[in-house]
Each structure stands twice: as structure tokens, then as C-alpha cells.
Amino acid sequence: MGSTTPLTNGGDLNFQSIFENAVVGIFQTDLAGNYLCANPALAHIYGYDSVADLLAAQPNAHARLYVDPEQRQRFIDLMAQQDTLTNFESEIYRRDGSRCWISETCRVVRDTNGQMLYFEGFVQDVTAQHIALARLQAAEQDLQQKNQELEATLHQLQKAQQELIHAEKMAALGQLVAGVAHEINTPLGAIRSSIETINLCTERSLPLLPTVVRQLSDPVFEQFAALCGQSRSESLALSSRERRQYKRQIMAQLDAQGISNTDGWAETLIDLGVLSPAPELLTLLQTPQGQQVVELAHQLALLDRSTHTITTAIERAAKVVFALKTYARMNQNSEKVSAQVVNGIETVLTLYHNKLKHGVEVVRRYEPVPPIPCYADELRRYGQTLIHNALQAMEERGRLEIVVRQAQSHLWVEIIDSGCGIPAAVLPRIFEPFFTTKPAGEGNGLGLDIVRQMIDKHQGKIEVTSRPGCTQFRVGLPIDDAPHV
Template structure:
């Protein structure tokens, strides 16, 4: 087991009994045994003028008693073990070499002396037992990490296989669309179909790029840091292990729904709190904690933040949390790519065999907002007005995801990714009401009646297929809901009503 010098020396220090029971060689055996009992110790070091002469142990006393020796007539000098093996603490720093010496020499007690030959302590079974347990615990932690790492590699491989499968299906869709375009070369829909192909090609690039980027992040991490992690975990004390895994747990719980402004506010609050605790480099630590997902309740981590190795522990926790986020991004982007195929299939044919399930509408909206996180944070203020304790509804969640995707995508494009995006979800009578409002340029009165027509679009070629709002309308109708739109210069609002009771089918 590899350890650095300071860590092995620290373990050795913990194993030393700094207050051994010392007695002169002329001390009677009866007095020595009484002193051992009173001090609750299993050994006595016999010294004369600070020089070590021998050792008398609990085992020696038991042998004398078993042999019915007259203890009153004996002194320690007559029964002590001499010619002891000792170690000089100045010359010895490695706990593992000490353990090896104890094992090879078949001894239980090892006196510690200084350069002058004076006794300064001893390693005994009682002081050594917790150190051996700590070493075993560290080995177990390292083994658990290797197991978790193997699971992570398996997950990466599985997600990569899903990417390849989805990419092949997407390529087949594009090939089929291209074939249809050639067959309809003389048709009025040729130009529109060309826009459809271009639009689909544009839309699939986003999840594919996200997957490629996430896989690259994971690959770079495994290449750069994998070999260092076992040593890092072995050098962690049990207390720091608890802090480390608590940080990763915080990262796992993070939903990443905070706006950039909210994150900056939390970071500043964290920095002020760290500065009040006199913790150096408070600004850098606050940034790392915020990136991990620790925005508040940092009191439990204050002992870690005040320790000398806090920077390495936080940096490693941050890198692993980024790894976790990359796997979630792969999962989300893979689902997104599959939904694009689903949307195209939905337009041509609906699968009525699918069963509705109970789902939380806000969860679906937040899933789509995660996909657009990068575009939103560049210059869009996101306002969420979610009523509390909203009921789940029977629905087709994947299809509703497509609704939120199309409406949010249109809203962001209408604002040119600069403005305010407001999302409101509440119960109104027997319906769930969802409002998505943007501060874009608005929809002209002449165009407004046509926006739900299939293939109708005002966007430039390659920017849209003209199917988005038509698909939205069909999905809402499939849920026995309605969709309304109001628009003027500087504000457009889409309002969706979804009935809570959908037993009409």
C-alpha cells in the first residue's frame, strides 16, 4: 500500500503510547503488578537513569503466578526481558516497516527511544489496534473506489453504444427524407421538404455535440486522473473521506435549475461566510463549492475547508462531480436525439397503443430547460412561476416534452436569445395551465392565424421545418387540451390547458 511520508509518519505517531508505565529495576513484582492493574496497562518498561533496561509484561506476570513463584521475594530486574528491540523515532517514519518488524520478530511491544537512548514511548497492542483498523478501512475505501470506477466505465460504454444506435437511426431518417426529396422533385412541397431536412439536420447536431463533448470530458478525465485516484483515496483520513463523499452527494442532488444570477448571489454569500471564518482564498473556494453544487449549509464542511489539504480534496470532488454531470448530459442528450425521431414519426403516424402515465408537468419543462441551459444563460432572464403542490396528470410525457421543446425553442429564437422568458404553471379549475411568454418581436396579425399549419414557417431555410407548432397542436389535442396564443410587439404568450381528468379515451 503506497503512502506519502507525512501520512505514514502520522499513523506511526498515533500508534505510540506516549505515557508508558516506567519503573526502576529494584521494584518488587507485587508492586509492579499492582501498578499495572491500577494503570490498566499490559506492560512496564524498566529504566534506570532514563536508560531502558528491559520490559515486564502481563504475560510474564501470568507465567509467574502459574508457576506459583513467591512474588514477594522477586524484583523486576530478576524477571524482566532484556536485550529488547527498539526503534529511534528520528530514524524511523514508516508505520508499515514497524509492523513488518513486529511480525518478523514475533514481538508485541516495541519501545521508542530518542537519539540519547532515552525512552519516549512504546508501541503496544492496545495502541496499535486502532491504527491497524484505520489501515484496513483505507484499503476497503480504495477497493470501493475501484468498484465504482468499474461501474462508471461500464456506464460510459453503455451510453456510447446508445449514441451509436441513435446516430444510426437518425442517419437513416435523414437518408429516407433525402430519398423522398428526390421523388418529389417536381412537387410543390419540394422546397418545404428541403427545409425540413435542413431543420432536422440542424436540430440533431445539438444533442450529438453534447454527447461528443461529454464523452470527451469523461475520456480526458479517465486519461489524466484515473491513475492518481487510488493514491488520493488511500491518503484520505476517515474524516476527510466522509467530507469527500458528502460533497459528491451534494453534486448528485444538484438539479442545475438556478439562473446565472442566482448562482452568483449564492457564490457571493458563500464567499462572505468563508471570509467570516477566516478561511484563506475564500473567493476560489466559493467558486469551487458553487460548481460542485454546495450553495448553502456549509457548516458541516468548515473543518475540511480549514485543513491544509482542502484544495486537493475540493478539486478532486469538483472533477468527479463534473464526471457525474457529463453522464447525466449523455443520458439527457440521448433522450433528446430519440425525441427528434419520435417527433418526425408523430407527424406522419400516431401510436395509439401507448399508455398514459402519471407525470409531473414541471419535471418535463425542467428537463427541456436543462437542454437549453447554455443558450439561456448567455443573455436570457428566466422567470419561473410554479404553483406549489401541483397534482400529476395522466399524459404522454415524451410527447409533452416535445411541446415544451418547440415552444421554448421558438421563444428563445424570437428574442434572439436576449430578453425575459417567463414560465407559469398553475391549476385553474379542472385544468393545469401552462404559460410560456417571451419578450421577442412578436407575431404579426397577418401571420398569427397560420402558425399552426404544417410546414408553415417564417424562418430562413435551414432554421426551421414548419412542423413545430403543428406537432404541438396535435399533441395537445391528443391530451384533450387546448392551446391559445396572444402576441403583440415585445410580448408573445402561449397558453396551454391540460385537463386533470383525461378519461375520455
């Protein structure tokens, strides 16, 4: 099939120029693997300074080219069966011993009797694509492992709910579990969605990337690079109204240029951060190749944003899981430890994030305070009870202020809510066991009694003031272990 004359035996000056200046490797080898001719691009891919050095070394014929020695025989067998071979990928050794991946597109040259004379074809360095794919696969495997860990944590949390539901000191655990489960499921959903986007974009973009980019002229490549750069630098937080306004403006511009599918291209440009398309970009969208370039930039932008979403989701999930583990860790020996009260408060706020984020303004006023000797697990639970009561009093809408400060020998924690307040007739009785103003089934009146016992155990103080719109619990804890009277 085709000519039996090697490239070195003829060809006009134009063909010779294409051969010498091509960006892909071009070669002819005899059946034993000796290079009959090669262009500078092939020598560069294999790590040789010149074609002469490559022809002198003959790494293919001397079995020094393929990392897997059997790959050369696979190549010969497939060529004998098919006469042509497209995108045959192999890992090879370069001259300095480093490795790279190549993609070969070849054909067999036969004589008039059908006997194989030599092979000729093209070689492209696809190492970058392999590295990108390997990184994506590693990231996906890592994410799947993290998903499994999060799901296992969620399962443990649900099991703990069943074991602790009957204890009054954990009376709010049922609602807490639901909130934490939601907080974990939200980043899990974001991760799953982003992985699906990454997989879809990988399937669509990576196979096209080398072919499309290789065919681009310099001006079009510069526009492609600019779109990719803009999509990474822009962080648009448009409202639905703003997005509709920009979309209408862009659709009008596209329609004026006679570009079809204005709705879809307007959405794509906004995703890329292009709110006012330049004339050059509008011209680019008027050609099939230009549309392919813009869509490829869009797919790469989706890959980048999905990776950012995954990173954010993992950080959020890790924070929730860390808070959950901190909260669940029990001090079995009931011994005092030196701990920062603020850390315990932040753990509780993290676990209640689902209740706080929709309508509660949290104001933190933390002064620098020293760690104190305390039963850290019990202090976290008193903080949970007071914050939980405050949220109920506000019906999860309002202002929650938390103050931590030092006054002489005590560290004071104040929890202030903007709820309905505690009636004056009820206020003296709130620490009585089994006294509650909640409807039947919502409490048995032990929560604040347990809080008072915890504070007494720490030789501390608890004070309450209340009026409609402002209820304040003030807890004073000794800074050292000396007896206080």
C-alpha cells in the first residue's frame, strides 16, 4: 500500500520543510526497528540533541526504547494484522534514562507483492495527559476513601444516638445528630456531584485536548489561553437577577453576529467569567473550531471549579468530624485536665452550625484567657445545654452572644440570647429538678439542674438575668484549683 520510497530518497523543498519543522515526531524504520530517517521533533521527544545522535544510537533496534520490552513485539504483531495503527501508547526511556509516554500513529509500507518493507508514522509526547489523568484518578481514589470514612463516622453517630438517647444530659442529641448528619451529607453531596463533573469533563476534554490544541493558530491559542486564565481568576457571585441581565445582554450580542444557540453560549461565557464578550471572542464563536475551543475552555474551567468545590467540602466535613470526635471523647477517669474553655464552646457551635446558619447571628466576644483545670467533657455539655436552650427560646431566629473574659480569680462565660425571656415568677425555680415550662414530651426539667451540679462540682458560680429580648446566663469558673469561698 502507498509509496515504497523512504522519505530520505526524495521530496520537494516544501515537503522537506514540513518534515524538518513539524511539532510531532516523524519516522521510518525497517522491520528490525532501525530508524531509516527521523525528524528533529522525534529526536527531541526521545531526548537526543540531533537526528544524527538518534540514528547512531538506534534505541528501538537495540531494545533500549520501550520500558516494557514486549511492547515492541505487540507493535509489530498489530502492524502485521492491520497495516495501520492509531494512537498506540507506550512508556519509553529517553536518552537520559527518564521515562515518558508516547502515542504512535503508523502504517506498513509494502512492495507490489505485498511484502512488508518498512514502517512509517508519527509520534506525539502524551506524558502531560498521562500525568493529569493519574492525578485525577489518585484524587478520585482519595475522595472515595474520605467518603467511606465520613459514612463510617455517620454510622457511628447514628449508633451513638440509640445508645445515649435516654440520658437527660444528652437530651438534645437527637436534634444534634440530625444537624451533624446534614452537615456531613452536604459536603458529601458536593463531593459526589463534583466527582461526576470531573469524570464527565475528563471523558469529554482530555481525549480532545492534544488534537485541538495542536491544530490551533497562534491567535486562537492565545484566546484559548486567555479564556482558561480568566475562568481561574474570576470568582463570580452573581445573583439570579444579575445573571439574567448579563445573559440577555450577551444573547443580544451573539444574535447580532448571527451565532446560533445564543442561550447555551451565553451560559457558557458567564460560567467562564466573560460578562462582556470582546469582538475577537464573538468572531471566534462564528466558526466550528472556535466553538470547540470555547467549549474545551469551559470543560477545563468546570474541572478547576469542581476541584475547588471538593477541597472546600472536605475542609468543612473535616471540621465537623473533628468537632464531633472532640465532643464524643469521654474522660473515663473523671480527672481534671487543663483546657481552654473557648475550644469547648467552638466545638458546640460547630455541631449546632445547621441550626445557627439560617437565622441566628452569633456574636463572639472572647478576651485572652488562660486554660483552667476542669472536667472538660462536662463543661462542653453544660455549654451545649445552655446554647440549646437559648436556640429554643429564640425559635432559632435572633442574636446569640457569647462572652468569655477574666475577672480576678474567675473566668466568666456569658451566654446571651434575644429570645422571649424567662417570666419573673418562673426565674427562681429554673434550677429545681423536674421543673420545666416546656410542653409534655419536650423536656423533663433536669437540664439546668445538671448544669448547676456541673458548676458546683467545679466550685463555680452561675447567675441568671432575664427580660423579654435578653436572657443572660453567667458562669464563673475558678482559674486555679485552690478552694474558693
